[in-house]
Amino acid sequence: MPTIKLQSSDGEMFEVDVEIAKQSVTIKTMLEGKWYTGVDRWVTPPNVSSLICPQVIQWCTHHKDDPPPPEDDENKEKRTDDIPVWDQEFLKVDQGTLFELILAANYLDIKGLLDVTCKTVANMIKGKTPEEIRKTFNIKNDFTEEEEAQVKQVPFTLWHKKK
Amino acid sequence: MESPYLPTEIISYILSFLHITDRKEASLVCKSWYDACQDHQFQKNVTFKFPVSTSSLDFICALARRPRCGLVISHLDGSSLSRRVLLEVGLHLGPRLDRLALPGSSITEASLLVLLPHLTGLRKLDLQGLDSLFMSGAFLSREEHRRQVQNALRNLEELDLSDLRYLSDLSFNRLTSCTPRLCSLSLAGCHIAFEFDPYRGCPVGFGSSALVSLRNLLSLLQKQASTLHSLDLSRTSITPESLRSIAQVPGLRLEDLSLRGCKELTDYSMEILCKHQNGLKRLDLSACTELTSRTVLAVATELKELRSLSLSQDWKITDKGLAELMTLPCLRSLDLSECLHVSGADLAKGLSSPQPSAQLETLSLRNCAYIRDAVMFSLTQLLSRNLRELDLTSCICLTDLSVHAIATYLPALVVLRLGWCKEISDWGLLGMVEPTKDCDPRDKKPPILPFQEKTRLVTEEDLGAFRDQEGVSLLALRGLQELDLSACSRLTDTSITQVLRFPDLQRLSLSMLPEISDDSLVSVAYHCRSLTSLALSHCPQISDQGMARALPLLHRLQHLFLACCDTVTNETLSIIALHCDRLRTLDVSMCKDITVHQVDLLLFQLPFLEKVQCRFANGADFTVVL
Numbered sequence: 001m002p003t004i005k006l007q008s009s010d011g012e013m014f015e016v017d018v019e020i021a022k023q024s025v026t027i028k029t030m031l032e033g034k035w036y037t038g039v040d041r042w043v044t045p046p047n048v049s050s051l052i053c054p055q056v057i058q059w060c061t062h063h064k065d066d067p068p069p070p071e072d073d074e075n076k077e078k079r080t081d082d083i084p085v086w087d088q089e090f091l092k093v094d095q096g097t098l099f100e101l102i103l104a105a106n107y108l109d110i111k112g113l114l115d116v117t118c119k120t121v122a123n124m125i126k127g128k129t130p131e132e133i134r135k136t137f138n139i140k141n142d143f144t145e146e147e148e149a150q151v152k153q154v155p156f157t158l159w160h161k162k163k
Numbered sequence: 164m165e166s167p168y169l170p171t172e173i174i175s176y177i178l179s180f181l182h183i184t185d186r187k188e189a190s191l192v193c194k195s196w197y198d199a200c201q202d203h204q205f206q207k208n209v210t211f212k213f214p215v216s217t218s219s220l221d222f223i224c225a226l227a228r229r230p231r232c233g234l235v236i237s238h239l240d241g242s243s244l245s246r247r248v249l250l251e252v253g254l255h256l257g258p259r260l261d262r263l264a265l266p267g268s269s270i271t272e273a274s275l276l277v278l279l280p281h282l283t284g285l286r287k288l289d290l291q292g293l294d295s296l297f298m299s300g301a302f303l304s305r306e307e308h309r310r311q312v313q314n315a316l317r318n319l320e321e322l323d324l325s326d327l328r329y330l331s332d333l334s335f336n337r338l339t340s341c342t343p344r345l346c347s348l349s350l351a352g353c354h355i356a357f358e359f360d361p362y363r364g365c366p367v368g369f370g371s372s373a374l375v376s377l378r379n380l381l382s383l384l385q386k387q388a389s390t391l392h393s394l395d396l397s398r399t400s401i402t403p404e405s406l407r408s409i410a411q412v413p414g415l416r417l418e419d420l421s422l423r424g425c426k427e428l429t430d431y432s433m434e435i436l437c438k439h440q441n442g443l444k445r446l447d448l449s450a451c452t453e454l455t456s457r458t459v460l461a462v463a464t465e466l467k468e469l470r471s472l473s474l475s476q477d478w479k480i481t482d483k484g485l486a487e488l489m490t491l492p493c494l495r496s497l498d499l500s501e502c503l504h505v506s507g508a509d510l511a512k513g514l515s516s517p518q519p520s521a522q523l524e525t526l527s528l529r530n531c532a533y534i535r536d537a538v539m540f541s542l543t544q545l546l547s548r549n550l551r552e553l554d555l556t557s558c559i560c561l562t563d564l565s566v567h568a569i570a571t572y573l574p575a576l577v578v579l580r581l582g583w584c585k586e587i588s589d590w591g592l593l594g595m596v597e598p599t600k601d602c603d604p605r606d607k608k609p610p611i612l613p614f615q616e617k618t619r620l621v622t623e624e625d626l627g628a629f630r631d632q633e634g635v636s637l638l639a640l641r642g643l644q645e646l647d648l649s650a651c652s653r654l655t656d657t658s659i660t661q662v663l664r665f666p667d668l669q670r671l672s673l674s675m676l677p678e679i680s681d682d683s684l685v686s687v688a689y690h691c692r693s694l695t696s697l698a699l700s701h702c703p704q705i706s707d708q709g710m711a712r713a714l715p716l717l718h719r720l721q722h723l724f725l726a727c728c729d730t731v732t733n734e735t736l737s738i739i740a741l742h743c744d745r746l747r748t749l750d751v752s753m754c755k756d757i758t759v760h761q762v763d764l765l766l767f768q769l770p771f772l773e774k775v776q777c778r779f780a781n782g783a784d785f786t787v788v789l
Contacts, residue, residue: 078180079575081641081667099167106173114176122180126666127692129718130191142193151190151197 005042008050025109174199227255233262253281264289287321313341325351347393388414397423403432430457437465449475459484473498482509489513494521500529514545527554552578563591580647589658594636659683664690672698681709688713700726732756
């Protein structure tokens with residue numbers, strides 16, 4: 001079985017089956033590129049650390065037999081209640097790791113992984129007030145008081161004030 | 164641990180999975196999240212709705228920087244403020260205004276004529292109920308006005324002229340001459356002379372200045388047949404002969420037709436309609452009470468592209484023809500509410516036929532009291548797993564078995580209405596079997612279908628086997644946004660506290676449940692933070708203490724119904740004032756211990772509160788003085 005090596009940003013090498021690696025559209029494109037002729041092949045995705053790389057490989061290995069994800073239908077309402085159980089367990093990680101996985105999935109263009117990680121974060125936002133969201137993700141409120149008042153005044157939904 | 168920075172496109176992608184109410188909260192978190200919410204995909208088709216007020220002027224100026232949007236401005240009148248608002252809309256939004264509606268207004272012709280020429284990009288104009296415009300009959304009577312308006316509205320696609328009492332052939336022709344390429348026209352609720360002019364007593368000629376005539380309408384339909392696809396003639400009492408003439412206008416290919424409340428229509432005229440307009444995708448025949456199953460058969464035979472059909476309140480409809488209806492491959496939405504004779508058996512038969520069948524997303528069987536568990540059990544398995552909305556209000560024969568079946572086989576439900584299904588109990592919601600027999604409680608697998616290989620209709624024996632197994636609780640419906648359990652009087656705290664845990668739930672009705680207490684209320688508030696509408700009317704055990712614990716958790720609440728809750732007092736109003744700053748509707752009718760004075764105070768304190776019902780509050784005398 002042909003394999004390919006992935007080099008993390010801190011120099012470690014990970015070996016993975018080409019077929020599994022091809023779930024990443026980025027890697028698939030590189031492998032099909034004409035300039036890629038080396039026998040001992042490796043890819044260096046930037047910003048994917050040696051901690052995240054094996055996790056991405058683990059996800060791709062588990063999902064290697066999945067059918068290709070369907071195209072996003074613009075009119076269809078997106079759901080977040082359909083994350084498979086294995087993925088839910090896999091994503092029981094700290095927030096930093098979760099965000100790194102999102103970034104890795106984005107760079108490597110692995111739609112399935114990007115979807116489940118983003119859905120997980122979306123589920124953490126549902127039902128919360130802005131202050132609660134800030135607490136959950138440790139985000140600083142960088143609106144000035146004036147800006148905050150202005151933003152609340154021109155909402156993009158159906159609020160309106162009486163006379 | 165500090166989380167890594169996420170680029171804006173990724174934040175937008177995460178936010179795209181959220182409902183708009185959650186996105187609104189997310190936009191207020193920090194600047195980068197606000198920017199992510201300004202992403203183009205979220206700004207499409209946004210409509211701003213507000214009553215005219217002094218703050219409207221600033222608001223409209225602020226809208227100037229936005230991409231295309233729609234406006235719904237209400238309560239406009241002849242005052243100088245209203246005139247200025249319309250002027251500002253024209254100046255600041257002009258060609259970027261996509262849709263405009265002016266409900267509940269009484270504007271003058273002059274002020275509208277100041278605005279219209281600026282709206283060169285307008286796609287949809289809604290003039291519903293604007294009698295003030297058409298009363299004098301002089302609207303657009305001047306050539307130069309018509310030229311200005313025509314210049315602007317030549318690409319208008321949708322025109323709503325519903326409920327206009329004074330619309331006449333003359334004004335209708337003047338307006339539609341400015342809009343030559345209409346796709347959609349509504350004349351719902353207008354007086355149309357279908358046979359003869361009641362003022363002259365003879366067949367109407369062209370150009371009546373008193374009312375709209377059929378002949379004139381036909382002439383318009385013919386002129387614009389190449390673009391016109393959608394027509395609304397609800398509540399016009401259109402005659403069968405007139406419908407036949409409209410159906411046979413040469414070149415007219417309707418996709419969308421609404422004939423709600425047209426009580427004179429007959430089966431024969433519907434058959435002609437189906438034959439000539441077989442490209443129909445949406446057909447609304449609600450309250451056309453003379454129609455029978457003959458119409459259903461005609462629809463099923465001819466309208467192969469039909470996506471949406473309403474037969475609501477057509478009480479003469481029976482099961483006959485429904486099986487054939489289910490073979491329409493594009494059918495997605497079916498409304499059979501108040502079709503009292505429908506038992507559902509033929510729906511199941513149609514869905515289990517080998518031909519490609521309807522993949523329903525919306526189904527209403529409201530008030531179809533003959534629907535029974537066996538039929539419901541078959542239907543839940545045959546209805547596509549994409550079913551989003553199911554209305555079974557007042558299907559009084561349904562029991563816990565149907566609830567189990569729904570929870571097991573319809574996981575994608577977004578709207579579920581089971582109001583007045585009085586047989587439903589805690590067992591149904593919990594997905595458990597009432598222990599009348601020895602059954603193994605550890606066996607929690609979903610029930611095995613009696614017919615795994617080939618679907619067939621369920622019999623009583625199958626139902627017996629299902630009865631002995633445990634099912635899935637209502638918690639399985641993870642995407643639920645609306646749930647109606649009003650008047651399911653056997654429900655108690657036990658199931659409500661365990662099962663009502665839906666993160667996306669926005670509208671919930673628990674009215675008329677005498678057994679539920681504050682525990683249910685607090686549990687619902689804790690687990691369903693996205694609630695915008697909550698109904699607890701006629702729940703005698705809900706008290707101020709429950710409200711005090713629950714309301715601080717319901718930040719998004721806009722509509723609260725507490726009619727006839729005798730243990731709710733002015734205390735609750737103070738709590739509402741403190742925590743529910745987005746409240747728009749409040750019903751405290753017939754609450755003994757709530758005073759009108761406190762209610763007035765609340766109206767003053769809450770900026771969005773508009774509709775308050777407090778009739779008979781404070782123990783007011785029920786006797787009517789004539």
